[in-house]
Amino acid sequence: MTRHPVRMIPRRFLILFFVLLVMPATPMVFADLSLPQADGGSLALAAPAKRIITLAPNLTELVFAAGAGDRLVAVVEYSNYPPEARQIPRIGDAFRVDLERIAELEPDLVIAWKSGNPQAALQKLTQLDISVWQIEITRPQEIPAAVENISRAAGSETIGRPAARQMRQRLETLKHRNAGKTPVDYFYQVAARPLYTVSGNHIISRSLAICGGVNVFSGLPALAPQVTVESVIVANPQAMIAPDTKGESPALASWSGWPRLQATQNNNFIYLPADEISQATPRLLDSMELACELLDRVRARKFRGRD
Numbered sequence: 001m002t003r004h005p006v007r008m009i010p011r012r013f014l015i016l017f018f019v020l021l022v023m024p025a026t027p028m029v030f031a032d033l034s035l036p037q038a039d040g041g042s043l044a045l046a047a048p049a050k051r052i053i054t055l056a057p058n059l060t061e062l063v064f065a066a067g068a069g070d071r072l073v074a075v076v077e078y079s080n081y082p083p084e085a086r087q088i089p090r091i092g093d094a095f096r097v098d099l100e101r102i103a104e105l106e107p108d109l110v111i112a113w114k115s116g117n118p119q120a121a122l123q124k125l126t127q128l129d130i131s132v133w134q135i136e137i138t139r140p141q142e143i144p145a146a147v148e149n150i151s152r153a154a155g156s157e158t159i160g161r162p163a164a165r166q167m168r169q170r171l172e173t174l175k176h177r178n179a180g181k182t183p184v185d186y187f188y189q190v191a192a193r194p195l196y197t198v199s200g201n202h203i204i205s206r207s208l209a210i211c212g213g214v215n216v217f218s219g220l221p222a223l224a225p226q227v228t229v230e231s232v233i234v235a236n237p238q239a240m241i242a243p244d245t246k247g248e249s250p251a252l253a254s255w256s257g258w259p260r261l262q263a264t265q266n267n268n269f270i271y272l273p274a275d276e277i278s279q280a281t282p283r284l285l286d287s288m289e290l291a292c293e294l295l296d297r298v299r300a301r302k303f304r305g306r307d
Helices: 012-024 057-065 083-087 097-103 121-127 144-155 156-178 203-210 229-235 254-259 282-306
Strands: 033-036 044-047 053-056 071-075 108-114 132-135 184-188 214-217 238-243 269-273
Touching: 053 057, 053 238, 057 083, 057 108, 057 144, 071 097, 097 121, 108 121, 108 144, 108 238, 108 282, 121 132, 156 203, 184 203, 184 229, 184 282, 203 214, 203 282, 269 282
Parallel strands: 053 071, 053 108, 108 132, 184 214, 184 238, 238 269
Antiparallel strands: 033 044
């Protein structure tokens, strides 16, 4: 009887064999989700969040846009969009939250507004071993990124990623359509008494810049500075823009009393839906599209006036 030589199995294959043998009995371990904090750091989540609390109305809207509205267990006052958000329990407003109630709800993740929520309250939540993710959106291009990151945090990427992709496409279309157009200088009125505007670093200014709008107070250091009527008259903008709130009188009506202003002479008073233009949400893009159309009308009036 012929004996065949015994072939030795290499050690590396034996190790691989035993690893594969024990793998089915080993629980699957998820890699931590890394979320970018507004201060440049990061927040790690062991698994997608199933219980989320938002501390600003725009953050609530972003969570819904990311396909994770069903994960929200509490929000703050004025979280009214989409309509489903109105049914979610409240835990205060953006400036004062009920820390005890938040702790009782045992959230996996609290999404905060860095420049709007009190830092002392956020620090207390962190001390309670609650994951706090601070978001800051200063440019319209950051809205799709926020939606995509929220979808990663909630495990709703199948909805959030396509939504973010669509928003990026809309922004690119706006940029391409308005590139090279004649600039239109404007005054943006936040409030009339006292008179407040926005600077060039505000997301509203950066949004209108895509339409070719130039803020006459872009160089002021504060995000929402107070200005004087006299300074607006000296700037003499081609257009005046203000948020439009249903049920309230036209915010720019008082400027009709200054007939020497270019905006008054040409009736270049532009109103944009308050909720859309004033919040960093996907609906800001709707307001941007409207603003671009209305600024085109300002340009058309200017050119007709030269004929």
